[in-house]
Every structure is written in structure tokens, then in C-alpha cells.
Amino acid sequence: MSDKKSKVTDKASEIAKNIWLAGVGAYGKAVEDAQGRLEKVGMEPPKLFRELVKAGSALEDDARGALETTAAARSSVEERINRVRENFHMQRPARIEDLNALQKKVDQLTRKVDKLSKALADQGIVKAAAGRKAAAAAKNKVATKKAPTRKKASSRAKSTTSKRKA
């Protein structure tokens, strides 16, 4: 427990150092803010002291909260980097690695389709092995036929709406 705590404080002091080095001064910000508030209100010393303590503990909460959010922020940045990378790879001139990666994906998809069609066949009416195979093939045919017609229909719908708009 205490070990974990010291780890957290280590991390905290390192972050603080980084921030300080960066000339940002998040700690400075809170003090600055508190000072600004105090100047505005013109508070007497005892109240000022209480206010400072309050600001201090709020600061502590902020710092603790910041530690928790850094992990989330990090993963969000990494996630976005991954998205940009994918996007970039789609746009750049194709390389052998890209083609290989694509081939791998196609292979994976093919395996999935095979599995799915097998599952479909298994679910279907239990027939003789040969009949099952034929049924699966027929189902596949229907599926492949269906897709393009649906596409056509939607593109037709689109073109009519755009005509209507015009």
C-alpha cells in the first residue's frame, strides 16, 4: 500500500518537474488563481489563511485527479495515433508491406466467410452431406446476388433524391 503510494508520489513529482521544466507551472496556476481571487475579494488574514488551505487541498485533489486522467489521456492519444496511422497507410503509395498486409486481411476474411457458410449449412435442414453442400452453395449464390441489387436500389434512391433537390 505504502509502496504504491510512494510510487504515485514519485510519478507526481516527476510530472510536476516536467511541467515546471516546460514552463507551464500547473501548481503556479492554482496559486495564481487563488491569489487573483484573494486580491479581488480583499480578504483579511485569517480568512486568507483558510482560503489558502482550501486552495491547497483542492490542488492536491487536482493533482490526484490529474494522475488518474493521465493514463486515460495517454491511451486516448495512442488510440488517435493508431487511427491516423491507418488513415495514412491507406493514402500513401502502396508498398509491398501494405499489399502483404492486405493479402493477410483477405485471407482472414476468406476464412471467416468459410466458417460462416459452414455454420449456415449446419444450421440448415439436416440433409445428406452432398445436399448440404449444394444448399450452402445456393445460399452463397443468393447472398452474392442480393448484395449488388441492394446497392443498386440505394444508389437509385440517392440519384432520385438528388434530382428532386435539383
Next chain:
Amino acid sequence: MKTKDRILHISLALFNDEGEADTTTIDIANEMDISPGNLYYHFKGKDQIITELFKQYEQAMSHTLTAPIEQPLSTDRSNVEDNWYYLYVVMEEMYQYRFLYHNLDNILQRYPDMKRGFKRLIQLKRAALYAICQTLLQQSVIDARDQQLLGLVDNMTLNLTFWFNYSELLHDRRPPHTTIHQGVLQLLTMVAPYLGDEQLSFYRDCESIYATMLEQTD
């Protein structure tokens, strides 16, 4: 979405597209189809909306910019490119709140608190780019030292901060992805003289993507 969040969302869109100066709270209420009184219940004027939007931006941007300072984005030379992708991430985030940059001097003059926040963000931006360059140096991707390195970091920060203004002055409005991509390309152009051959191929890819984008827009 709560009304308060919707107000912020719509305001951001209007500020970005129509300009902050030209957008009134009445415009925002109209766009949302709510009464100005309802809007007033959540925000006592445009000032509060802008302040709140800036708070959002400051928080999001601080988190993004802290990432490379805390821990290098690339572990070794094999994923150096992650550093370049990160530049897209930063620019995309800036683009979401571009109204701030389009009217920067004016806004900062009106909101002293925001000025302080914005200065911190610039420092943080600088620190993030410095951290990236340090990592690249340690991984022997670039070779620049001392003053050269600091100069490079400042130039990159400057470019990153004012890219949208420059781009709009030069090209008027362009598709966002073109603006952002060219911005990153521009940053890389600054790093390019310090890069080895290996990393230059990434730079060449960036160039050719940009060329394709221009062909598509014309």
C-alpha cells in the same frame, strides 16, 4: 445531450464556421430552436460560452500535449513514425477549436484569463515538441543539437500555432484534411534536413499524399 452541452456544441460549430465575432447569442438560440431566455438560463452571455469552450480546449489540449513529455511516443527507430502521426492528432484537435486561432489577438485581449491559459498551452506545445525532438535525438533519427534544436522547436511551435491563419490567408477555405496534412508536411519539412535517409521515405510519402490531395481538390 443536455441543453447546456448542446449550446456549447452548436456555439463551437457557429464560431468555427461563421466566426466568433459575427455570432451572437441570438444566433445560437435560433440555430438551436430555443428561446434566448432558455439560453440565458444556462449561460449569461457569449463570454461565458467562450470561457467554457476554452476550458474544454485547454483541458483536452493539455492532456494531448503532456503525452510525449511523460513518455516517448516511439520506443525505438521502428515506430518513429508515431511521432509524425502525433502531429496530426495535435492539429486535428486544434482544428476542432479553430475559431480561437482565427481571432486570437482579439479574443486574448478581451479575456485576460484565457490569455494566461493560452500562454501555458504554447509553452506546453513547445515542451511537447522539444520532448519529441529529444527522443528522436536519442534514437539517432535526427542530428541537431543545442541552439539548432531549440531553434527547430521554436519554429515548429510557431508553425503549429499559426498554421490555420496562414493557410486561410493563402488559400481561403480548403478541405480540412488538406489544411491539416499540409500543416504536418510543413512541420516535417523543417525536420527533414536533420533526418537520415531512412526517415526521409516517410517524408516522401507525405509529399505524394499532398500532391494527390491537391489533384482531388482541383
